[in-house]
Amino acid sequence: MADSEKVENVVLGGGEPGKYMAWELAREGRQTVVIERGLIGGSCPNIACLPSKNVIRRAKVADLVRHVGTMGSGPGPWRPRWRACAGANARWSTG
Numbered sequence: 001m002a003d004s005e006k007v008e009n010v011v012l013g014g015g016e017p018g019k020y021m022a023w024e025l026a027r028e029g030r031q032t033v034v035i036e037r038g039l040i041g042g043s044c045p046n047i048a049c050l051p052s053k054n055v056i057r058r059a060k061v062a063d064l065v066r067h068v069g070t071m072g073s074g075p076g077p078w079r080p081r082w083r084a085c086a087g088a089n090a091r092w093s094t095g
């Protein structure tokens with residue numbers, strides 16, 4: 001049988017709420033273990049809120065630039081750089 005250890009608090013899942021709960025418990029000096037099967041931070045910073053806002057923002061900028069001619073300014077040959085967008089998302093999720 002594997003060695004076992006008693007701990008005061010176990011937080012299951014290291015998503016945003018789990019992460020903050022564990023930080024707060026640890027800050028109070030209470031012994032805490034986080035069990036996370038994937039990425040610390042969970043969905044929001046890694047695959048959901050932040051990366052999607054990056055994609056949406058770039059799409060809005062692309063749309064504005066594409067229609068700049070209808071606003072009285074000269075259009076330029078500009079396209080969104082989706083590879084750079086994916087790179088930024090990857091840097092956020094691993095940083």
Ligand SMILES: Cc1cc2nc3c(=O)[nH]c(=O)nc-3n(C[C@H](O)[C@H](O)[C@H](O)COP(=O)(O)OP(=O)(O)OC[C@H]3O[C@@H](n4cnc5c(N)ncnc54)[C@H](O)[C@@H]3O)c2cc1C
Nearest residue numbers: 013014015016017035036037038039042043044048049052
């Ligand atoms: C595209 C997209 C955009 C979004 N944008 C926003 C936004 O702008 N604003 C907003 O408020 N919300 C947004 N959301 C919703 C937000 O991402 C989720 O509500 C939030 O991430 C949920 O947090 P959570 O901690 O409950 O779950 P999660 O972030 O999924 O965290 C749960 C964690 O628990 C772990 N886990 C689960 N089961 C186990 C297990 N048995 N053992 C070990 N670990 C386990 C998982 O691996 C995960 O890391 C968006 C969602 C999506 C999909």
